Each structure stands twice: as structure tokens, then as C-alpha cells.
Amino acid sequence: MASIIKRKNSYCVVYRYTDEKGKSHQRWESFPTNAEARKRKNQIEYEQDNNVFTVPEARTVRELLVDYMEIYGVNKWAMSTYDAKNSLINNYINPIIGDIPLSDLNPRMMEKYYLDLLKVKSKVINNRKPDHQYLTPSRIREVHKLLRNAFNQAVKWELMTRNPVEHATIPKEKPKKRAMWDLPTFKKALELCDDDDLSLALNLAFSCTLRMGEMLGITLDCIDVSEDKIENGTASIFIEKELQRVKRDVFEKLNQRDVLFVFPRCLSGGNTVLVLKEPKTETSKRRVYLPKTVAKMVLQRIKDIQEIKELLGDEYHDYNLLFSSSTGRPMEGQIITRALKKLIRDHNLPDVCFHSLRHSSITYKLKWSGGDIKAVQGDSGHARADMVTEQYSHILDEDRVANARRVDEQVYNQQPQKTQADNTTDMNPTELLGQIFSNPEMGKAFQAFLQQYHNNA
Template identity: 25%
Template sequence: MGNTQLSKLTPVLLQSYVNDLVEDGLASGTIKKLNNILKSALDHAVNMELLPSNPIVKVQLPKITKKEMKVWQMEEMNQFLQVAIKHRFYPAFHLALTTGMRRGEILGLRWKDVDLEKGILYVHQTLSGDGKYFLNGAKTEAGVRSIKLANESILILKKQKRLLAKEKLACGRAYSDYDLVVCTSIGTPVNPNNLKKTYHKLIKEAAVPLIRFHDLRHTHATLLLSQGVHVKVISERLGHSNIKTTMDIYSHILPNMQEDAANKIDILLTNTK
């Protein structure tokens, strides 16, 4: 909302902002803290007679409850990708599921931050929730990170780069070159709401359970955990500030991993007899 004039802040606009935070997967407690900061700032604006009243007092916040995490199983993920592969935004969905990147990180990713030879991408820029401006860095300091790409991801990105080169050539001067990996046919940033609409449409077509776009990030993490990937590696891929954050979020998966560990110990002991 940084580009919005103070006098044009309305309850509808602020409610839309809160709704976007919910869609982005922020915890209800975090949203409440952000709301308190805004309320304090706007209260001061009222005291300075810059506003007749505080528009944020009419905004409804999400209830502070711990949501049950919804993720796809491997079969559901592959089913969705098979349907989504025909769509322009396929690279965005693929990256969400194979790297755990946030929506804004994917839509802000530039080619200069992708090393296809080494198979590594770097998160250095994000697109705002309304799709109107870019932010340097990431959600947290740890969010500025490097992520190793799967071979399939490298192939998809190479194909995407060829497609965008053709579109840029066809558009000529009409092309707006933001150096984006995921963009419109004229090079401009993809509106997050348009990505969301496409995502929901493809979910129905693929006949898989409805989960938020942010839950693709959770799907990535839970699938890696189920494959025995170390939690520290997953924490680094997700850009968490510390491993404890990752452990707290995905603690529901750990009991199954404990059982698997116990079974492997039994196998080892059996083989030594």
C-alpha cells in the first residue's frame, strides 16, 4: 500500500490487503501484528487531523487458530502438473512445487538470478501482493537464498527462456523487458490474482483437492521430509530464519519419520546377527 495516498485508504482497500496476507499463508498472529502497526500509524494520522477517522477499525481479521495444513500427495502433485503443463503459468506452478518458493518470489524471479549451467537460482527480488511493484530481498533476511534446481526444472526453464525470446522478438518495441522468468506475453509482471484464478481453474480440471497456492510450498517440504531429506536442507530451501521454524511447522510429519527410523534400526540389528 506504499503507493496509496493516505486520504484514499478505505476499509475495502485495507480488507483486501488483509485478505491477500491470508492468501499468502501468513499466520493469523502475524497478520494481527501487522494490523496493529497500521492501526497505530493511522491513529496518529487521525490525531494530526490528516484523516477524519481510522478506516482500519472496520477491517475483520482472521481468527487466531492454527490451520490444519493441506498438502498434495505425490500422485496428486503429478496429476496437477500433467494438466498445468499446457498453460503459460506452468513454470510458476512447477517452481512452487519443486523449490518451495513463495508466490511473490516466483513472480519476481529474474533471469539474471538464474544460473542454468550450475542449476541454481537466487532469490533476490519479490513481487508485491498487488503486483504493482518489486521489493528487493525476500520476506526475511534468510529468504535471500540460493536453491538448487532439479534437472527437470532446468529443462523447463530453458524452454521458458526460448519462448520469451520469441515473444520479445515478435512484440518489438511494445515489449516491456523486466527480465522476468514468469511474465505476460508482453513482458510485464503477472498479476497475482490472475495466477490465483488460473491455479483454481487447473485444480478443478485436474480433479485434485483444493489447496492454497502457498500450500504448494508446504507440499514441497512434506514430500522432501517423507523422502528422508535432512530438515536443515529443507529449512535452507524454504528460506526459514532457523531450523526451529521448520521443525515447528512440520512437526506433524516427524512421528512417522521416527517410526521409519526405528524400523531401519531393527533392520540394521537383524543384519548384524
């Protein structure tokens, strides 16, 4: 039998087992939620009752990671996370240190391993060419986080006495400034865009701070838009699912976790499946209010969809999606990405990825709201407010400068220095006219304005 004990923010499944020598041991396995702990508890009790229970007994890094993925990863991770972690293990961990016994690992060995990773060439994953020839410090940090967690589980499972990477030094990562459009560039792109799908995508991504998958997963039943709602400014969309293509083996391994709908395949074969799934975190489920202009675009798109449905009849594949092909099938991110790249290339715009629009949106919403982090977090769906402040703290510097100026004014009675524009407003009419006519071009323009006014009068 097994039992569940709550420890701080985790739930531990506690059970006893007998080793090969007949000695009894107690083991603890930790899980982030009570539901996952209950699932593991039921699994253990079922296997014990049927005499098929096997205690994790990994002797090498490779064997540990197999148990780690089966017990921890399957119960905790979303499909995309599971796939990403599995790729790290197969490409950068097992080929290098997979056969090393757990008992031989030490901090010095692991630090050398991290340094050696800087000389390892990046692998092609899911047919995507890597951005860098060799592993970057950022990718090595991902490897470190995975191993640190796996070794922590090994310590809990009594497979190791200590975590060899707990205090390991990893290559320093140089922060890279993300390329994104400023507001004038974004407005210019909207003016130049003649692709209806891309235009709606650009407007929604910026105004609603959406991720690509969230935007493409919007269904019509989650849109609350009408003429009245638009008029009073309460038109909104509810984000509760996302469109994602996942590997079939991961899809089956995780027992279709969080999947709401599986789209039929257009072609037979293939090792991936397209799904609508729940967002990665609960905070990603949110209501976002639409600007009136964007709400009108959405309302027009819904009307266009209804017209196409009536025109095609049974030939239309109705999945109730806001973004779809002309026959109703889901529109994948690569279509929007290709259209954006074409717009950038044709009009020589700064090269950015679609996700950068979300960062532009957060940046400007922080500026316009005076640093209202909670309001911006509500739109962005970040799990924690500090995720916003850490990424966009530089935006708040403007308000901090303003605060220093206010302290000067209120505490030290220092009056703000007037700009040239401020000085102009203090002039009497004669001085102002003199200032205008001191510039010949301004004087001519002012005279032309007076003549035009006189003729219209």
C-alpha cells in the same frame, strides 16, 4: 544530544528531554538494528536542534498506537507488515478500545476485550472477502501480539508502568490442518495442465519451494541455466527479490524501503503500486538448485522470451522477468491463482491454494532427505530451523519409528519381522512357481509371458 547503547540483541537510543514543568527526564527507545537506531538518533537531534522535537506523550490507546506506528513501525516493518498492522488497528482496536486512557487498562479488561472480539464481524480488507464471518482466535492472537509489543514500547517510553496484556489469556486456537496435494495428485495435475504459465509455476513452486511473490519476481539475470549446467546437475536460480503490490500511502510512508524497482502504472489513478522489492528476511535470499527436468523448462522459457522480444521489438516492455505477459509486463499472482482454480474446477482436483504447493514441497523434501532440516531450510528460506520443525514435525515421526526399530535390532538383537514380500524372496524356484500357479489368473499371465518370450526368441 542522543546516544546509542547496545542491549543484548537490540540498540537503544538514549536522550534527555525537559517536560512542561521544566523537569529533566531520560528516555530509552529500542530498535532491532544499529542502522534504525542511528536513523532515530539523527531524527531526534535534528528536531531538538530546530526546537520541533515532541516526546511521545500518548494518553489513550489510540494516541499510543499513533506514536507506535510512527516511531517503531516505520523503522522496523516491511511494507506488507505495516499495512497489515495498520488494518488491525483501524478495524479491531481503535473502534473498541482506542479512546480508553492508558492508565485505566488492566489485565482483566484486556482479557474481556479479547473474548469480545470473538463476536466482532470480520472486515473486508483490500477488497478481499474474509474467510470467516467473525474474528477467529488466530486473528485475535495477531491483535494480542501487536498490543503486547506496543505496550512494551509504552513502558520503555515511561507512558505506562506495566504491560496489561503481558500475562493475559487469549482464546485458544485449534490447529487447522492445511489442505495440500499429495505427490500422486500433484503429478496428475501436471499431466492435466495445458496452461504453459501455470505448468511452469507449479513445477517451480514445488521443486524450488518458492513463495508466489518470489517466483514472480525471478529475473533472467538471477537464473544460472545452460546445457552444461543442466547436464552436471548444477543449474540454479538465485532468489533475491519478490514481486508485490503495495498501497501507495504505505509506499510513501516507509520511504520506498527495500524497493528495488517500481513498475510504471498501466492506468492513471489507483491507490496501489507494483514493485520489485527485497525479501522480508535475509535468509529468504538463497540459491536453489533445479531438477534437470525443471531446468530444461526454464531454459525453454528463456528461449521463448527471446523470440517474443525479437518479434515485438520496441513494443515489448523488457523488465527481464521470467514470468510476464505476452508484451513483457509483470504477471501478478491473481493470474496464476485463477488458472489454478480453473484446473482444479475442470478436473475435480482437491481444492488447494497456490501457497500449499510450498508446503507439499517441504513435506516431501523432509521425507526424501530423511529429515535433513538444514537442507530443506536452505531451499525454503525460513529464518530459523525451528520454524520448519514446528510446522512439519509430524513428518519426522516416520524416522523416529524407524529409530525405535533400529534400537530393537542393534541393542536387543530383535530381528525385524519379514513381510510376505520378504518371505517370497526366500523361496526356492519350485516353491515360487507353485505360489504363482496357485492363483489361476497369475498362472495364465505367466504362461502368456513364457509364450511371448518363446516367440521372440
